[in-house]
Amino acid sequence: MTLQQITSRVHVETAHLGSNNSIIVGDEQLILVDSPHRPTDAMQWNKTVSAFGETRFIVNTDHHPxxxxxxFWMGGDVVAHRGTRERLLTDAPTDEYLRDLFARIDPDAVALVDDYSVRVPNVVFSEELDLHVPGASLELTFRPGHTANSLLAWFPQDAVIFTGDIVCEAGLPSFQDSRLANWFDAIDAVAEHDFEYLVPGHGDVADRAVVDHYRALGREVVSQVASAIAAGHTRDQACDEIRFEDNIHVDTDEYVGYPDSLVEMFQRRSIARIYDDLVEDPSLANR
Ligand SMILES: [Zn+2]
Known part of the structure; x- marks a missing residue:
C-alpha cells in the first residue's frame, strides 16, 4: 500500500491492481472515488479509509469491474451516472467470470464468490450531481468518453479533478465502450477545468501535461487505424495488425495481471471500435 496525500483533504492509492482509489476527507465523513478491483484490496481499503472517518458516498466513474x-465491501451510498447502474444490472459479471478472474488476480478471493453480489449504484444522476459532506463538496458531471456513462468528479476546493479512465497516466485503457468523438470531447472537457492535480483512473497522480500526452497516445492509435483503412485493410486485418501498449491490465511487482487472452480481446475490440467510428466519420482522424 502506498497511500499518497495530495492535498489537505485528498488521499490517493495508486498501487492497487485495477483502478486508483481516492479518499476526500470531510470534517467527519468521507467521499470515495472508485472501488478496488481485488476483493482482498477492497476489504483492506475499507479498513484503511475508516481511519479517516465514516464513508458517506462512494463514486463509480464507470461500470467496469x-x-x-x-x-460490495465498502460502506456509504454508491453514486454513479444512471447508465452505470443500468450496465451493472444488465451486464453483471457472472460467478464463472469472477472465479476465473480472482483465480488469476486474487486467489484468496475465489472462495468469496459464493457470497458476493454486485452492489449497484443506489444514487444516480443524468447530467450533474453535487455531493456534500460537512467540509467537502464534490461536483459530478456526466461526460461520455471512455464509456457512454463516464463521469468527471471535480473537487474545486483543492483544485483536484478525478477523471476516471477519461484520462489515464498509465497508458491507454480499452476503447471497447467508447465512441471516438466522445473520447476526444471528454479529454477537452478535462482540459477546461482549472485543476492543479489530476487523479487518473490508472497510473500516477499528474498535472496538466498528462492531458496532452494522453491525447497524443490516442491520436497515435487512431492514425494507425486510419492508415489501415486508407490502405484498404479490413476491420479484421486492422485488428490483427495494430496493438497499443497496455500498462493497465498487466503484471505489477505485487500482482499477476490479466491473462493474455483477455488483454488480446480488449485490444481487438478497441481497434474494431476505432475502425467503425473512423469509417462512419473519417474526420475523427484529425482530432
Ligand atoms: Zn479502468
Whole structure:
C-alpha cells in the first residue's frame, strides 16, 4: 500500500491492481472515488479509509469491474451516472467470470464468490450531481468518453479533478465502450477545468501535461487505424495488425495481471471500435 496525500483533504492509492482509489476527507465523513478491483484490496481499503472517518458516498466513474467490484465491501451510498447502474444490472459479471478472474488476480478471493453480489449504484444522476459532506463538496458531471456513462468528479476546493479512465497516466485503457468523438470531447472537457492535480483512473497522480500526452497516445492509435483503412485493410486485418501498449491490465511487482487472452480481446475490440467510428466519420482522424 502506498497511500499518497495530495492535498489537505485528498488521499490517493495508486498501487492497487485495477483502478486508483481516492479518499476526500470531510470534517467527519468521507467521499470515495472508485472501488478496488481485488476483493482482498477492497476489504483492506475499507479498513484503511475508516481511519479517516465514516464513508458517506462512494463514486463509480464507470461500470467496469476494475472500478466497481469492490463496492460490495465498502460502506456509504454508491453514486454513479444512471447508465452505470443500468450496465451493472444488465451486464453483471457472472460467478464463472469472477472465479476465473480472482483465480488469476486474487486467489484468496475465489472462495468469496459464493457470497458476493454486485452492489449497484443506489444514487444516480443524468447530467450533474453535487455531493456534500460537512467540509467537502464534490461536483459530478456526466461526460461520455471512455464509456457512454463516464463521469468527471471535480473537487474545486483543492483544485483536484478525478477523471476516471477519461484520462489515464498509465497508458491507454480499452476503447471497447467508447465512441471516438466522445473520447476526444471528454479529454477537452478535462482540459477546461482549472485543476492543479489530476487523479487518473490508472497510473500516477499528474498535472496538466498528462492531458496532452494522453491525447497524443490516442491520436497515435487512431492514425494507425486510419492508415489501415486508407490502405484498404479490413476491420479484421486492422485488428490483427495494430496493438497499443497496455500498462493497465498487466503484471505489477505485487500482482499477476490479466491473462493474455483477455488483454488480446480488449485490444481487438478497441481497434474494431476505432475502425467503425473512423469509417462512419473519417474526420475523427484529425482530432
Ligand atoms: Zn479502468
Amino acid at each position: 476494475d472500478h466497481t467490484i469492490g463496492n
